[in-house]
Amino acid sequence: MDNKQPLLDVKDLKQFFRISNKFTVKAVNGVSFHIYPGETYGLVGESGSGKSTIGRSVIRLYDPTAGTINFDGVDISGKLSDTEVQHLRTNMQMIFQDPMASLNPRRKVLDIIAQGLDVHHLCKSKQEREEKVYQILEKVGLSREHANRYPHQFSGGQRQRIGIARALIMNPKLIIADEAISALDVSIQAQVVNLMKEIQRETNIAFLFIAHDLSMVKYISDRIGVLHLGYLLETGTKEEIFSNPVHPYTRSLLSAIPLSNPRIEKHRTSETYEYETSGIDYAKGVSNHIDGTHYVHATPEELKVWL
Amino acid sequence: MTEAIKKEEKILSIRDLSISFQTALGSVDAIRGVELDLYRGETLAIVGESGSGKSVTMKAVMGILSSNGVINSGSIDFTYYDNDEKIDVDILKLTKKHMRSHINGKHIAMIFQDPMTSLNPTMNIGAQIMEGMIWHKKANKKEAYQRALELLELVGITDAKKRMKNYPHQLSGGMRQRVVIAIALACNPDLLICDEPTTALDVTIQAKILELIKDIQKKMNISVIYITHDLGVVAKVADYVAVMYAGKIVEKGTVDEVFYDPRHPYTWGLLSAMPDLDTFDDVLYTIPGSPPNLSHKVEGDAFADRNIYALNIDHRLEPPMFKISDTHYAATWLLHEKAPKVEMPKALKERIERMLKEASDDGQ
Known part of the structure; x- marks a missing residue:
């Protein structure tokens, strides 16, 4: 694993938002992680933990306050030149949470999916453009007749497939899926997740999978990062996180997942974790190596207690 | 368990409820003969895909159907106490005004999905x-x-x-x-309806809210109906489960019966589709196809087209509710005495055995 070059390498990323002269929201506070080609990295955490902000900083919808983001051998954290913008916008794509809100209701599916091609002038003829869209539609389990319809004529699951098709048509190396399945029904979620896994096997795309549903994250991810209040508290492979959670926040998060086993679930109460009363100060912690790829954010004293 | 329940008082009893909506594309039969019972202090969970009619059923109980909804048949009997006087009413026969001033908020309260x-x-x-x-x-x-x-x-x-x-x-x-x-x-309601109360919330907060509702329910002895598609939530809170598909209840029973001894192929599909923390399969199970369009008349079993276990009769005749135990019913021809013996999928069977083993290891 060490000799592989990471596709995305985020180091000490900070993303602050200044609300007023006196008040700054520190949404992301010194987060480091990396993603290898063909891998799925899952980011979990409660709302307000900064997981979506990380996704948006990485794809440069925000200007990072500090830290470096290295994508495919190019530093994309500072001011971008035209060629760097071109490189970033074609090789990194995003799938959004609400498929109804992220598709333009006044455009046909064909035009929605082909927009990336149009912007970057990647097609020489109208025919080539249509052919590419049809291929992608079939890849995501829709048919070419769907190309001339409008978004409202589709069900939630189908709309999310259109969102995936739009991301895929650029042949990206990394897709950021921000809560891409949270708005869907359980049985539809399974279909979309299967589709994402299948595409990954075929094309070796890497996913940054942002979600709060831990059982789905465990299923789809190779490695997981746990975020809370802008700090990356624990990261490791899914086996390391799920079988040996070290940080109390990770443990409370894992214990909060309802199990589909009524006889056990009825008598179980979840572990509670309150940052204010726990006496833990994230700002003092540093990243500690546990084993393998397993890292925990803590001070040495805290770590002694938890281990 | 059944003995104790029988002594309890029935507070809600839905019989043969059918509702259709008049739309520009014709009439849609959203609810097709729903029957449900709820006893005081008990918790019922209604599960199903979007569009299966779980929310519509509960809106009918609240008397807040949208204006194009038409109730074709059925009754919703609700029992409540007003100043220690026991009152039985059929909610469908009450006027909207009476519902607003006597029932809604006072005796039946509802919690919606999005608190904002x-x-x-x-x-x-x-x-x-x-x-x-x-x-x-x-x-x-x-x-x-x-x-x-x-x-x-x-x-x-x-x-x-x-x-x-x-x-x-x-x-x-x-x-x-x-x-x-x-x-x-x-207002100390007799019945609390929770329509996806935690879907918009984080897991940690979800656990807290569910534990809170459970706690209050015990303290105040109220009955609760959950509408949800999260089977983990069902396992945590419910005494009874009703599985809805295309406007009908296809299986109902105690939570133990439905989770450990499911009989309807749709329930098998639902249970299999949800990954638990021990799922390592390469591909998640999905139910093939999509739910039927209810603006067309349903011939036979509505689930037949998506059901790999469908029999010939499923395409012609709608199955009745077959009784499995006093509390457990399922609407599938597979339970008919002349039907071929069909077992639930192997993966699901193994999973249930694993769950039962975990539960007995846990001392439950």
Whole structure:
């Protein structure tokens, strides 16, 4: 694993938002992680933990306050030149949470999916453009007749497939899926997740999978990062996180997942974790190596207690 | 278990309920003969995909169907106490005005999915909690204020006095849902309907809210109906489960019966589609196809086209509810005495065995 070059390498990323002269929201506070080609990295955490902000900083919808983001051998954290913008916008794509809100209701599916091609002038003829869209539609389990319809004529699951098709048509190396399945029904979620896994096997795309549903994250991810209040508290492979959670926040998060086993679930109460009363100060912690790829954010004293 | 339940008092009894909606594309039969019972202090969970009719059924119980909804047949008998006087009513025969002044909020309360849209952004939360008590119970402001304080403490909001003056946008999602619960409980309802109460919330907060509702239910002895598609939530809270598909209940029973001994192929599909923390399969199980369009008349079993176990008769004749035990029923021809013997999928069977083993290891 060490000799592989990471596709995305985020180091000490900070993303602050200044609300007023006196008040700054520190949404992301010194987060480091990396993603290898063909891998799925899952980011979990409660709302307000900064997981979506990380996704948006990485794809440069925000200007990072500090830290470096290295994508495919190019530093994309500072001011971008035209060629760097071109490189970033074609090789990194995003799938959004609400498929109804992220598709333009006044455009046909064909035009929605082909927009990336149009912007970057990647097609020489109208025919080539249509052919590419049809291929992608079939890849995501829709048919070419769907190309001339409008978004409202589709069900939630189908709309999310259109969102995936739009991301895929650029042949990206990394897709950021921000809560891409949270708005869907359980049985539809399974279909979309299967589709994402299948595409990954075929094309070796890497996913940054942002979600709060831990059982789905465990299923789809190779490695997981746990975020809370802008700090990356624990990261490791899914086996390391799920079988040996070290940080109390990770443990409370894992214990909060309802199990589909009524006889056990009825008598179980979840572990509670309150940052204010726990006496833990994230700002003092540093990243500690546990084993393998397993890292925990803590001070040495805290770590002694938890281990 | 069944013995104890029989002695309990039935508070809600839905019989043969059919509802259709008049749309531009013709009439849609959203509910096709639903039968449900609920006893005092018990919890019922209704599960199913979107469009299966779970929310419509509960809106009918609340008397808040949209104006193009037509009730074709059926009855919803609701039993409640008004000043210690026992009253039986058929909700479908009541006028909207009567529902508003006597039932809604007072005896049946509802918690909706999104706490942001169910709170009034222009009123402080104290006023919103007191509103129902002043309207229904004719309480004076002072009493209502005191009770509102108690309720906020009951739902776990600290510093209640200060919070009374807060507006919804000043609270976090979990806090807002707690306020919604406080409003719902303000008039001591007999029945609480929770429509996806935690879908918009984080897992950690979800666990807290569910434990809170369970706790309050025990304290106040109210009946609760959950509408959800999360089977983990069902396992945590429910005594009874009803599985809905295309406007019908296809399987109902105690939570043990439905989770450990499911009989309907659709229930098998639902249970298999949800990954638990021990799922390592390469591909998640999905139910093939999509739910039927209910604006066309359904011939035979609505699930037949998506059902790999479908028999010939499934395409022609709608299966009745077959009785498995006193509490467990399922609508599938597979339970007919002449049907070929079909076992549930192997992966699901192994999973259930694993769950039972874990449960017995755990001493339950």
